[in-house]
Amino acid sequence: MKPTDIKDPEYFHKVVDCQHACPAHTPVPEYIRLIAAERYTDAYMINWQSNVFPGILGRTCDRPCEPACRRGRLDADEEPVAICRLKRVAADKKDDISERLPSIPKKKNGKRIALVGAGPASLTVARDLAPLGYIIDIYDNQFAGGGMMRSQIPSFRLPIDVLDEEVNYILDMGINATFDIEVDSLREVLDKGYDAVFIGTGAPRGKGLNLPGLEDAAGHVHLGIDWLSSVAFEHTEKIEPRVLVLGGGNTAMDCCRTSKRLGGDDVRVVVRSPFEDMKASPWEKEDAMHEGIPIYNNHVPKELVVEDGKLKGMHFEKVEAQYDESGKRSLVPTDEPLVFMEADTVLMAIGQENSFPWIERDLGIEFDKWDMPVVNDQTFQSTNQKIFFGGDAAFGPENVITAVAHGHQAAVSIDLYCRGESVADRPAPGVTLASQKMGVHEWSYDNSVEIDKRYVVPLAPLKETLADRKIEVELGFDATTGYKEAERCLNCDIQTVFEEVRCIECDACVDICPTDCISFIANQEEEHLRVALTAPASNLAQDLYVSEELPTKRVMVKDENVCLHCGLCAERCPTSAWDMQKFLYNVSKAGQL
Amino acid sequence: MSYQIPKFRHPQLPVNDLGYTKADYEGSISTLCAGCGHDSIAGSIVKACHELSIEPHKIAKLSGIGCSSKSPTYFLGKSHGFNSVHGRMPSVVTGAAMANRNLTYLGVSGDGDTASIGMGQFAHVARRNLNMVYIVMNNGCYGLTKGQDSATADEGSVSKKGDANIYSAIDLCATALQMGATFVARGFSGDKEQLVPLIKAAVSHRGFALIDVVSPCVTFNNNPGSTKSYEFVRDHAEATGTVDFVPMRKEITTDYMPGFSHEVTMHDGSSIHLYKMDENLDPFDRTSALISMEKHRASGDILTGLIYMDKDSRDLHDVMETSRRPLNTLAEEDLCPGNQMLKNINASLR
Numbered sequence: 001m002k003p004t005d006i007k008d009p010e011y012f013h014k015v016v017d018c019q020h021a022c023p024a025h026t027p028v029p030e031y032i033r034l035i036a037a038e039r040y041t042d043a044y045m046i047n048w049q050s051n052v053f054p055g056i057l058g059r060t061c062d063r064p065c066e067p068a069c070r071r072g073r074l075d076a077d078e079e080p081v082a083i084c085r086l087k088r089v090a091a092d093k094k095d096d097i098s099e100r101l102p103s104i105p106k107k108k109n110g111k112r113i114a115l116v117g118a119g120p121a122s123l124t125v126a127r128d129l130a131p132l133g134y135i136i137d138i139y140d141n142q143f144a145g146g147g148m149m150r151s152q153i154p155s156f157r158l159p160i161d162v163l164d165e166e167v168n169y170i171l172d173m174g175i176n177a178t179f180d181i182e183v184d185s186l187r188e189v190l191d192k193g194y195d196a197v198f199i200g201t202g203a204p205r206g207k208g209l210n211l212p213g214l215e216d217a218a219g220h221v222h223l224g225i226d227w228l229s230s231v232a233f234e235h236t237e238k239i240e241p242r243v244l245v246l247g248g249g250n251t252a253m254d255c256c257r258t259s260k261r262l263g264g265d266d267v268r269v270v271v272r273s274p275f276e277d278m279k280a281s282p283w284e285k286e287d288a289m290h291e292g293i294p295i296y297n298n299h300v301p302k303e304l305v306v307e308d309g310k311l312k313g314m315h316f317e318k319v320e321a322q323y324d325e326s327g328k329r330s331l332v333p334t335d336e337p338l339v340f341m342e343a344d345t346v347l348m349a350i351g352q353e354n355s356f357p358w359i360e361r362d363l364g365i366e367f368d369k370w371d372m373p374v375v376n377d378q379t380f381q382s383t384n385q386k387i388f389f390g391g392d393a394a395f396g397p398e399n400v401i402t403a404v405a406h407g408h409q410a411a412v413s414i415d416l417y418c419r420g421e422s423v424a425d426r427p428a429p430g431v432t433l434a435s436q437k438m439g440v441h442e443w444s445y446d447n448s449v450e451i452d453k454r455y456v457v458p459l460a461p462l463k464e465t466l467a468d469r470k471i472e473v474e475l476g477f478d479a480t481t482g483y484k485e486a487e488r489c490l491n492c493d494i495q496t497v498f499e500e501v502r503c504i505e506c507d508a509c510v511d512i513c514p515t516d517c518i519s520f521i522a523n524q525e526e527e528h529l530r531v532a533l534t535a536p537a538s539n540l541a542q543d544l545y546v547s548e549e550l551p552t553k554r555v556m557v558k559d560e561n562v563c564l565h566c567g568l569c570a571e572r573c574p575t576s577a578w579d580m581q582k583f584l585y586n587v588s589k590a591g592q593l
Numbered sequence: 594m595s596y597q598i599p600k601f602r603h604p605q606l607p608v609n610d611l612g613y614t615k616a617d618y619e620g621s622i623s624t625l626c627a628g629c630g631h632d633s634i635a636g637s638i639v640k641a642c643h644e645l646s647i648e649p650h651k652i653a654k655l656s657g658i659g660c661s662s663k664s665p666t667y668f669l670g671k672s673h674g675f676n677s678v679h680g681r682m683p684s685v686v687t688g689a690a691m692a693n694r695n696l697t698y699l700g701v702s703g704d705g706d707t708a709s710i711g712m713g714q715f716a717h718v719a720r721r722n723l724n725m726v727y728i729v730m731n732n733g734c735y736g737l738t739k740g741q742d743s744a745t746a747d748e749g750s751v752s753k754k755g756d757a758n759i760y761s762a763i764d765l766c767a768t769a770l771q772m773g774a775t776f777v778a779r780g781f782s783g784d785k786e787q788l789v790p791l792i793k794a795a796v797s798h799r800g801f802a803l804i805d806v807v808s809p810c811v812t813f814n815n816n817p818g819s820t821k822s823y824e825f826v827r828d829h830a831e832a833t834g835t836v837d838f839v840p841m842r843k844e845i846t847t848d849y850m851p852g853f854s855h856e857v858t859m860h861d862g863s864s865i866h867l868y869k870m871d872e873n874l875d876p877f878d879r880t881s882a883l884i885s886m887e888k889h890r891a892s893g894d895i896l897t898g899l900i901y902m903d904k905d906s907r908d909l910h911d912v913m914e915t916s917r918r919p920l921n922t923l924a925e926e927d928l929c930p931g932n933q934m935l936k937n938i939n940a941s942l943r
Contacts, residue, residue, distance in 0.1 A: 073604070074601045074604065075601065075604060076604070078601075440594075441594035441595070442594065447595065448597070448599070449599035451600050451601075504628070504811075504815070504823045504824070505783060505827075506628040506629075506630065506633065506782075506809070506811065506823060507632075507633040507636065508627055508628045508629070508632055508633070510633075510636070511623075511632045511633055511635065511636035512598070512622075512632070514598050514600075514602060515601060515603045516602075516603045516606070517603075535603040535605060535606060536605050538605065551824075551827070552827060562601070562603055562604065564599050566595065566599050567595070568595055568598070568599075568622075571594065571595055571627065572623070572627045572628065572632070573627055573628065574627045574629075574811040574812075574815075575628070
């Protein structure tokens with residue numbers, strides 16, 4: 001193998017599994033250390049810079065970081081650090097941050113930007129561009145900002161005051177927000193002479209199933225996302241006792257749990273796929289089941305049963321999943337009799353899709369065969385240079401943190417575009433790599449590895465939360481538990497940096513490494529190296545760190561997979577050939593040169 | 594500074610025949626200087642014992658005094674241990690081995706503990722062919738008292754302080770050979786590929802097995818001019834050959850060039866393959882071993898690998914016809930067989 005180029009920021013970035021997995025690349029270990037140090041406001045601001053909505057995301061994030069967490073790979077019963085809930089600790093315990101928010105120039109730069117939709121993507125664009133002097137106009141059809149965070153996420157998961165606080169940090173940056181307005185023509189927006197337009201209108205259209213009986217049952221069948229927003233906006237306050245929720249995603253989980261709070265007595269989730277294949281996050285399924293909601297898997301909806309003009313229930317066909325060699329799934333009927341389930345109301349939460357009826361097709365925006373705008377996935381620019389897309393509007397339904405990541409990049413592009421520069425020339429990420437050595441065996445980070453199991457977030461009593469949809473279910477970690485959970489973090493951003501010329505090949509690092517990551521070995525092709533190391537390097541998703549050739553004609557090879565970042569290699573190194581260096585990676589932001 | 598090794602281990606560590614991983618043979622975190630060769634020897638001992646599938650409680654590790662002799666804390670944490678008096682480890686092992694022949698005895702000593710204060714004990718334990726492995730962690734200096742030249746420091750070797758050693762060195766391998774040791778090898782802490790099979794072969798050998806391991810002292814004797822630095826040893830080591838240890842139940846898979854390879858069956862049924870690099874050395878002939886050592890010494894090279902092995906070694910138990918059972922398992926009727934037995938013995942002497 002060729003020696004690893006550690007000057008390429010992407011190499012060490014990948015070692016920080018959580019940060020790498022995060023669409024917005026939030027420097028997770030950095031803020032977790034600050035939480036352990038009780039520097040909650042500092043921890044919050046690191047989040048705020050990167051993901052804009054720490055309090056919201058600390059409750060609702062899809063947490064792609066957690067399955068990536070190295071801790072989960074250490075042992076069969078080891079679970080990832082509760083990164084998401086630690087983020088909430090920072091948000092819950094921070095002080096007033098108003099002094100730390102960016103100052104907004106009184107004198108504007110003369111460029112006017114329109115943002116259509118006031119969801120997470122648009123708000124991120126506004127947050128990044130307003131401090132640079134842009135004049136920002138937001139248009140949204142809801143009565144307040146937040147987009148789907150407001151209309152779709154129930155209050156028992158995300159209290160309104162948390163949402164308002166973080167949305168208002170941005171709207172208070174001198175943004176001109178026009179709410180309760182339905183933009184029905186992009187041409188009209190463009191005619192107002194904006195320098196650029198960002199479209200962050202989400203994926204607002206719920207998918208439905210055209211089942212037999214639908215017409216007769218119409219009044220008792222709702223699309224999940226529409227029903228959730230009518231609850232959020234207090235148009236709907238009740239539901240009938242027997243509710244069937246169709247679908248296996250997070251929207252279905254929100255629907256069933258909301259139903260339970262609005263009078264649903266016998267609430268069931270019915271999903272076509274096997275339980276394990278459901279799209280909902282595992283913890284959301286657990287939360288639903290904890291509230292006494294059964295999940296029926298492998299049931300395909302067949303028809304709505306209506307008698308005397310009244311919905312009686314539904315028929316389902318039982319199936320089982322079969323997987324072919326390529327892993328492709330097919331749901332094969334088991335030929336059992338149809339299953340009947342009683343219902344007064346059916347909520348369909350089987351997915352949502354984009355819809356752009358308000359965008360005229362002669363504005364230079366190319367649409368593909370799925371009627372989606374053609375958008376560059378790096379610059380978020382459409383084929384009309386002036387028009388940018390982000391969030392669910394760009395590539396279909398994802399999640400809040402992805403929308404934020406899109407927003408940051410779109411803001412970079414809009415800024416470049418308005419300055420007359422090429423949007424393809426992206427500013428490099430901000431990277432620092434600094435030794436953490438404080439003394440012979442002393443590091444500026446806490447390098448001991450704690451063995452605590454993942455802490456469970458305490459919940460409010462079930463009886464109380466089921467009685468009021470606005471009572472938050474999760475109570476969040478207190479400071480003590482937050483500290484303990486923070487201490488579980490392995491500090492994967494503190495990198496093991498190897499300097500060949502200092503190495504005397506004494507093997508001290510090999511001998512001390514608790515997880516046998518390090519080998520000194522004759523160089524070979526990667527596939528051969530992976531099986532020849534001190535311990536097998538079978539996780540192909542994790543890189544091997546290979547040094548230049550050493551005097552004995554061998555190379556140092558480190559398998560990054562289960563490195564504990566404990567620093568023992570560097571502690572036991574007599575010549576400081578190993579050093580522990582903190583790698584900070586900040587995604588480029590608008591206005592950065 | 595870390596005082597504990599983290600609990601986590603590689604999730605795919607190989608398990609041995611007993612179902613143990615290497616971690617079950619580890620000890621506490623080392624407090625030796627960073628980069629000390631002794632830690633690598635400790636690592637090799639862990640690897641060898643794990644791969645040999647010895648039950649940890651069937652091993653006794655004994656040592657004297659010195660940097661080397663504190664190292665048993667850093668390996669085989671679940672085995673028996675005895676940190677004895679300076680230079681007197683052989684006596685304690687002799688006593689223990691006489692009392693219980695069922696354990697694997699691992700003596701760990703240093704150049705001071707063996708070649709200075711313990712020279713007498715070393716000579717006699719070799720002479721008696723006690724069934725033990727005697728590992729010398731040899732760094733040529735008294736590291737614990739700030740690096741004075743030890744008795745194994747080569748004449749002319751320069752210490753960190755800058756003075757060349759004016760005395761002739763004791764070669765422990767040559768001494769052991771002359772004292773009648775039945776297994777003599779030299780290793781280098783920086784070459785585990787050679788050292789681990791040597792330790793395994795030594796454990797399987799019945800009789801006194803010396804492994805003199807050159808183990809650089811990074812703090813006091815790893816400077817230019819020292820003949821026991823990592824760099825010097827790497828530049829001047831010449832291996833007698835490679836040793837491949839084959840456990841009893843494993844099939845032999847390596848191909849050896851005919852004429853150069855020896856296969857030796859050990860007492861426990863395992864075997865070692867010796868692939869010779871030095872045509873002139875016959876490792877089963879004491880004279881040849883001595884000549885080869887002397888030649889390498891004269892040319893300034895360090896001869897490493899298996900230097901001598903007596904395939905027909907008879908250890909102290911064989912010679913003394915001691916009890917085959919550990920003394921602690923002998924009951925009163927074994928020790929006091931009764932009046933009739935006494936009469937029989939007396940009668941046989943009349």
